[in-house]
Amino acid sequence: MDESVDVSSDKLAAAPPVKSEIVASRVYFNGRNPRSVEIDDLKTAIAEPDALVWLGVKEPDDALLVQVGLQLGLDAHVLDDLRAKHRMPKVMDYDSVVLIVAMTVEVRASDGLPAFGETQMLIGPNFLLTVRRGALAPHTELRRRLESMPDRLARGSDFVAAELLDLLIDRYNLANDMFEKTIEPMEQTMLLRGLEKLKVRRLYQLRRDFHKMHNAISPLGEVCRRLAHIEMAPIDAQTRAQFGELSDRVSRVDRLLDNLGDGLTFAFEAGMLIEQAKQTETTRRLAAWAAILAVPTAIAGIYGMNFEYMPELKWKYGYLLVVGGMGVICGTLYYRFRKAKWL
DSSP, rough: OOOOOOSSSSTTTTTTHHHOEEEEEEEEEEEEEEEEOOOOHHHHHHHHHHEEEEEEEOOOOHHHHHHHHHHTTOHHHHHHHHSSSSSSOEEOOOOOEEEEEEEEEEOTTOOOEEEEEEEEEEESSSSSEEEEOOOOSSOOOHHHHHOOOOHHHHHHHHHHHHHHHHHHHHHHHHHHHHHHHHHHHHHHHHHHOOOOHHHHHHHHHHHHHHHHHHHHHHHHHHHHHHHHHOOOOTOHHHHHHHHHHHHHHHHHHHHHHHHHHHHHHHHHHHHHHHHHHHHHHHHHHHHHHHHHHHHHHHHHHHTSSOSSOOOOTTTTTTHHHHHHHHHHHHHHHHEEEEETTTT
């Protein structure tokens, strides 16, 4: 429904401030006859029979939220929760209204890194307020699709909120697919070449992002289960069944992410084993050459002591015998090390 700023997992603190904006403010009558409505006219619009007001804002400041709260008749506790930036999905029941907090997880096509945001959905008897912070993609296509199906839109704000959650779950799946494309080449590289400095840094970043994605997605399943099984005034029985289906979808997405994370962990462990094997092979080569070179070094050291009386020191063929003996011993050692695959 609305657009938001690009907030990555690494540059969240460096992101420039975004101006508070009302992205969409529309009122429907039995799902039909959509028209725009000003903030100051919201109170009048929601008082009309069979009306549904759908208001979407992004990066709202306190002044905008207070103005909206006055028009919708929200108390101070609801406004405090709308102002707060939540780190995990949750649902809060205020009797007359229900606040759903969901996290947005989207992967940027430019670098394959996930961007995390927050979506708040305040469900009232005849209004829906959505507050976006940090989301990349708009929800305009969903609004247009529902406007083309007025009978569904006429089911109320709880149904629209369920459709919005369904859209977020679709984007979880998309993020999983794009993340998988980013990880596959890294897994193949680690399996073929082992670990490298730059790969280790990127791997740490990916594992940290996996942890954040799990924390952002997994609790939403419990939120949907609560919405499906606990009676709340703005949510009817038919929509509760829909929230139950969404809970199953969240669980499936979370399992896909777990499998992807397990694959990355396996690739990391395999890369470590390959790296250890390389180091062991290098150590063996060095040890083999050290053993081979120790023979001529020892013999030359003995005959380099310059004693006057040494065996065969004056013999005519002594030099050839010693050099030949060193060659035979070194060749034998080289053959044995090659046979043992140390060289």
